Amino acid sequence: MSNAAGPMIEMAAVSKWYSPQFQVLKDCTTSVAKGEVVVVCGPSGSGKSTLIKCVNALEPFQAGTIRVDGINLSDPGTDLPKLRARIGMVFQHFELFPHLRITENLCLAQEKVLGRSRDEAMAKGKALLDRVGLSEHAGKFPGQLSGGQQQRVAIARALAMDPIAMLFDEPTSALDPEMITEVLDVMVELAREGMTMMVVTHEMGFARKVAHRVIFMDRGEIIEDRNKEEFFGSPRSDRAQLFLSKILAH
Amino acid sequence: MNYNWNWGIFREPNPEGSGTYLDLLLMGLNWTLATAALAAVIALVFGATIGVIRTLPSRGLVLAGDAWVEFFRNIPLLVQLFLWYFVLPELLPKAAGMWLKTLPNASFWTGAIGVGLFMSSRVAEQVKAGIRSLPRGQAMAGTALGLTTAQTYRYVLLPMAFRIILPPLTSELLNTVKNTSVALTIGLMELTARTRAMQEYSFQVFEAFTAATLIYLVLNASLTFLMRRLERAVAVPGYVTGK
Numbered sequence: 001m002s003n004a005a006g007p008m009i010e011m012a013a014v015s016k017w018y019s020p021q022f023q024v025l026k027d028c029t030t031s032v033a034k035g036e037v038v039v040v041c042g043p044s045g046s047g048k049s050t051l052i053k054c055v056n057a058l059e060p061f062q063a064g065t066i067r068v069d070g071i072n073l074s075d076p077g078t079d080l081p082k083l084r085a086r087i088g089m090v091f092q093h094f095e096l097f098p099h100l101r102i103t104e105n106l107c108l109a110q111e112k113v114l115g116r117s118r119d120e121a122m123a124k125g126k127a128l129l130d131r132v133g134l135s136e137h138a139g140k141f142p143g144q145l146s147g148g149q150q151q152r153v154a155i156a157r158a159l160a161m162d163p164i165a166m167l168f169d170e171p172t173s174a175l176d177p178e179m180i181t182e183v184l185d186v187m188v189e190l191a192r193e194g195m196t197m198m199v200v201t202h203e204m205g206f207a208r209k210v211a212h213r214v215i216f217m218d219r220g221e222i223i224e225d226r227n228k229e230e231f232f233g234s235p236r237s238d239r240a241q242l243f244l245s246k247i248l249a250h
Numbered sequence: 251m252n253y254n255w256n257w258g259i260f261r262e263p264n265p266e267g268s269g270t271y272l273d274l275l276l277m278g279l280n281w282t283l284a285t286a287a288l289a290a291v292i293a294l295v296f297g298a299t300i301g302v303i304r305t306l307p308s309r310g311l312v313l314a315g316d317a318w319v320e321f322f323r324n325i326p327l328l329v330q331l332f333l334w335y336f337v338l339p340e341l342l343p344k345a346a347g348m349w350l351k352t353l354p355n356a357s358f359w360t361g362a363i364g365v366g367l368f369m370s371s372r373v374a375e376q377v378k379a380g381i382r383s384l385p386r387g388q389a390m391a392g393t394a395l396g397l398t399t400a401q402t403y404r405y406v407l408l409p410m411a412f413r414i415i416l417p418p419l420t421s422e423l424l425n426t427v428k429n430t431s432v433a434l435t436i437g438l439m440e441l442t443a444r445t446r447a448m449q450e451y452s453f454q455v456f457e458a459f460t461a462a463t464l465i466y467l468v469l470n471a472s473l474t475f476l477m478r479r480l481e482r483a484v485a486v487p488g489y490v491t492g493k
Contacts, residue, residue, distance in 0.1 A: 058390050085396025095391035098489045099409045108405055109395035143488025161395065 006070065007031040008165050008196045009055055014064035016050060016220075024050050025061060026220045032165070037197045039207040039228075042217035043243060048200045049092075051217065052167050055198065056087045069164055085113045088158030088166040092173050094150040096142035102129065102153055103138050106160050114161065121160070128156035132186050148179025155186055165196040172203055202247055208232060216240040259454045260461065271448050275461055278444025279469075285362045285430040285440060290423055292366025297373025302403060304374065305381045315374065322371035327432050331364045335436040361433030361440075369426050376418050380411030413484055420477040424470045441465060 009032040016025040024047045032038045040048045053059040054066060057073050057080050066073045071083055096105050106125030110116045116124070129135050132152040134145075142150055151171060158166060168187065172180045184206050191197055191210035201207070207214055207228065214231040216224040216239075223237045235241050260272040268274060304315035322330070335357070339347040353359060384407060392402035412419075434443035445462040449455040 053390075056394055058394060081393075081396045081398050084394055087394070089391075089394035091387050091391060093385060093387050095385070095387040097388070097391070097406055097410075099413065099486045109397060112401055112405065113396040141487045141489070143486065145488075157395070
């Protein structure tokens with residue numbers, strides 16, 4: 001039941017506790033419209049990675065609701081594997097499968113989850129590999145590629161599933177500085193093509209360039225959720241101002 | 251020491267009428283190989299299953315897996331074999347107990363299954379450790395792609411976990427072979443039992459046990475060699491452990 005006008009991701013009062021004493025997410029409410037790029041930032045331990053992992057139910061949450069393309073994650077009737085297959089996810093540490101060649105990494109879920117034939121999956125995988133500029137590495141294993149190359153493969157692997165939205169969990173945090181650009185370039189291109197994206201990152205340059213909105217989190221709460229121009233122009237909270245002054249200082 | 255060395259004893263006929271003394275030992279080796287092979291398969295199948303179960307998010311399953319491991323690894327192998335061989339048939343309904351007692355090659359089946367289950371607890375421990383040693387993100391990546399839990403284990407976690415635990419699994423395979431000798435206590439005429447028989451028939455104790463020692467040594471050295479080749483064959487190019 002896809003709804004053309006409605007938001008792709010809707011979160012309402014999402015709360016999560018690791019233990020009765022420790023609440024990681026407090027009443028988080030926000031949404032991501034179709035084709036919108038939302039950057040989530042905040043100090044470490046603020047819950048931003050946890051929040052984004054709740055969107056495809058990788059992390060359970062105890063209160064609130066999340067809907068993706070109109071489908072309620074907490075509904076017992078929801079086929080979570082099927083829903084997850086439609087949401088691409090890119091991790092901080094790439095998480096390519098080390099024992100599989102690059103092409104096999106790209107084909108595995110296409111074949112096992114979407115039921116595509118090997119030829120079909122291979123054609124799709126090769127096209128995406130070409131798109132991220134790594135065609136000549138098709139036959140290699142992940143351990144034989146640099147971090148930046150692995151992350152581009154990871155993005156291609158997620159795109160091979162024809163996702164309706166992409167989640168990025170600190171995609172450049174584990175990369176050497178000279179490799180960050182090659183990954184961001186791929187993400188900028190994706191954003192410009194109209195992909196719905198939720199990106200946890202500290203790359204404020206990326207946020208300025210392509211984000212529509214910026215969410216600032218601290219201690220499990222969404223402190224600011226505003227248009228990019230407003231956020232960079234005059235963040236209302238002291239906490240966000242302090243955070244920005246620290247990461248934009250150099 | 252007044253000992254009459256006779257290395258030619260192996261070519262002399264044994265009093266059982268089943269060929270030479272060497273034939274006697276080789277018959278024992280056959281039972282050792284058969285018992286070890288079946289025990290290794292049982293250890294691997296049950297060990298892998300229990301090891302996986304202990305990493306699942308279900309508390310009940312984890313407890314059941316833990317109970318299995320604690321039961322089979324905390325009781326001496328010798329006591330376990332006695333339990334299966336002498337005690338179990340008495341605890342079963344009369345007909346089932348009778349069937350067990352009259353089973354052809356009962357000591358072989360009991361020995362292989364007993365050693366297999368004992369070793370399964372150790373394999374389970376290693377499979378669990380292998381899975382746990384993988385970055386948490388690996389399972390997440392599989393799940394995020396839409397793979398089911400079973401598919402994530404089959405295609406993502408287990409292929410790497412087994413590669414990582416191959417060296418300790420080799421040790422467990424060797425232990426499985428060596429532990430089959432305990433089955434002589436329930437009457438299995440495997441290599442060690444045959445060696446003792448040879449010593450009793452011929453009084454050539456040093457020759458007999460020298461031969462047994464060499465046979466075990468060559469057998470396990472060959473297994474080690476094969477496992478090393480397997481390790482090299484499945485090594486992942488460019489993969490560095492310790493992430």
